[in-house]
Amino acid sequence: MEIFCTSLLGLFLLFISLSLHLLFRHQSTAGNLPPGHTGLPFFGETVEFLWTLWKGHPEKFIFDRISKYSSNVFKTNILGSPKVVICGSAGNKFLFSNENKLVQSWWPSNVNKIFPSSTQTSSKEGAIKFRKILPNFLSVDALQRYIGVMDQLAGRHFAADWDDKDMVVVLPLTKKYTFWVACRLFVSVEDPAHVARFADPFGVLVRGVMSLPVDLPGTPFNRAIKASNFIRKELLKIINQRKIDLAEGKASPTQDILSHLLLTNEEEGNFMKDYDVADKILGLLLGGHDTASAACATVVKYLAELPEVYDGVYKEQMEIASLKAPGELLNWEDLQKMKYSWNVACECMRLAPPVQGAFREAVTDFMYNGFLIPKGWKIYWSVNSTHKNPEFFAEPQKFDASRFESAGPTPYAFVPFGGGPRMMCLGKEYAQVEILVFMHHLVKRFKWEKLNPKQKIVFNPMPQPEKGLPIRLFPHKH
Secondary structure (H helix, E strand, C coil), X not given: CHHHHHHHHHHHHHHHHHHHHHHHHHHHHHHHCCCECCCECCCECHHHHHHHHXXXXXXXXXXXXXXXXXXXXXXXXXXXXXXXXXXXXXXXXXXXXXXXXXXXXXXXXXXXXXXXXXXXXXXXXHHXXXXXXXXXXXXXXXXXXXXXXXXXXXXXXXXXXXCCCCEEEHHHXXXXXXXXXXXXXXXXXXXXXXXXXXXXXXXXXXXXXXXXXXXXXXXXXXXXXXXXXXXXXXXXXXXXXXXXXXXXXXXXCCCCHHHHHHHCECCCCCECCHHHHHXXXXXXXXXXXHHHHHHHHHHHHHHHHCHHHHHHHHHHXXXXXXXXXXXXXXXXXXXXXXXXXXXXXXXXXHHCCCCCEEEEEECCCEEECCEEXXXXXXXXXXXXXXXXXXXXXXXXXCCXXXXXXXXXXXXXXXXXXXXXXXXXXXXXXXXXXXXXXXXXXXXXXXXXXXXXXXXXXXXXXXXXXXXXXXXXXXXXXX
């Protein structure tokens, strides 16, 4: 009995010792966590996060918390789960240089529901494989072959939707242009009626990606899932026909990304399943047109407001046009001469970034700025923590394309396409070509003025001018 009591007392003391150890360890760990507030369960601070987007000041959510906590690292709860927000160029560099070391790609659950995979792999696992397959098609060398195609499509677009018009609404037209280009280059669909069948569901899809993941009838998330299913069914029809055309020699293995995906083996030696190909093409069509269309619309807005900037772009583009023979298409050398135009486009994307940020997940415990980021925690990096920050851009609200001359901004401060060798957006060069071709055709044809001089840009989640930016056109008389 004495031995039993002694053993029981020993177990009790051991339990107390372990409990105190874990308690103090938890308190120590918690004390090293970033400051912040996670708000209400599930909803957290999502309403405020989205409200600042809708009001046109997405940087306010970030800067208010940097000021409140006196820290470039803080925790919050947005889009359904707690997140750590890491800010500033140093934070960007840390995340970009530690991709697949300390952090990895991560998307909220709503993204996996909108873009399901038949292989049951996560979106981040699929993205890693996809990034290894895609570069051959979106490389600089490959894009040089598509410049002429973009130029032809842009000419047809402006002839059909801009020429002989006194007034147009810009945003629907830039979406139409970039979506048409994406459909042609990604899946070789260029019939306007066929392209239009996809267009409206994609608008619904974009709004749902950055909404609360509430799958109830009528919610943006629910409508996005339905739109995704509709688009996927249409893509599966195109995929089935393409496989037949490839087998019969009616389609080329190199004609577009769809053929490339259907004929490329994954690391395991297997071909991608049709459903996976549809998901990947869906994601490419989404990213390949909506961000570029937002950037193009923003360019139109600022060129209307800043006559001296317009004059500089016009001069540069007309010098290029004057050296072209009638009917001669733009080429890579022409785009290399569009330095001022690209600086202007970059300043537009600094002031109205087409993407607001991205998510990562900690794959191990690590320390940053004296704070512990535990394994499994989700991380959000925000473009606006640097783009609108006077530490990196003097007078950040002022339009100044000269910021991008010579050495340009502080490294990792201008990040509309991500940064670093692992995280740089695969479509950066694609977007650059698409935007510059659009600017070339636009200023070569018109000057314009905004019908509502006070119209501002809001974010939903992409930047978009209120009411779509109606403008009055003034054709040049060459």
